[in-house]
Amino acid sequence: MTSVWENLTVDARDPARLARWWAEALGYQVVTESPDEVEIRQSVDRLPGLVFVPVTDGKDRKNRLHLDLRPADQEAEVERLVDMGARHVDIGQGDVEWTVLADPEGNEFCVLREREE
Numbered sequence: 045m046t047s048v049w050e051n052l053t054v055d056a057r058d059p060a061r062l063a064r065w066w067a068e069a070l071g072y073q074v075v076t077e078s079p080d081e082v083e084i085r086q087s088v089d090r091l092p093g094l095v096f097v098p099v100t101d102g103k104d105r106k107n108r109l110h111l112d113l114r115p116a117d118q119e120a121e122v123e124r125l126v127d128m129g130a131r132h133v134d135i136g137q138g139d140v141e142w143t144v145l146a147d148p149e150g151n152e153f154c155v156l157r158e159r160e161e
Contacts, residue, residue: 051083051093052109054151059096062149066094069125069147070113103150106135111153118143118157125155 056062063082067074072084075093085093115121122143126132130145133152137144143155 049092051091051095053095053097055099055103056096056149057099057102058149059098062147063094063096065129065148066096068128069130107152110151112142112156113153114156114159116158118155122155 054062054066059082060077063074063077063084066072067084070084070086072086072094073088074082075085075088076083079098081095081097083093083095085091113121122145125145129148133144133146135144135152141157144152145155146152
């Protein structure tokens with residue numbers, strides 16, 4: 045017996061706002077929305093999704109799980125995401141080939157270099 049990866053759940057102070065930010069960043073769409081959760085997916089029938097749920101406390105330390113994005117053009121994607129409200133963060137990564145950003149609620153994610161063929 046195996047399991048299917050259904051979604052990744054993200055705690056958020058403002059789930060609707062953060063879900064819409066990530067939907068725009070990833071080219072996803074909101075597939076369900078209620079006061080208790082907002083889910084985004086690439087399409088309604090495509091898993092996994094990202095589910096944003098409300099919490100009252102703020103983020104206070106580095107995420108133990110994060111997303112890695114691999115765009116066709118790293119520099120352009122970093123600029124686009126920063127223009128959308130992401131910010132550069134230093135989590136002690138040092139001199140690396142990827143860029144670490146944080147979403148509007150401070151959740152870190154990485155923007156990787158283009159894949160070499």
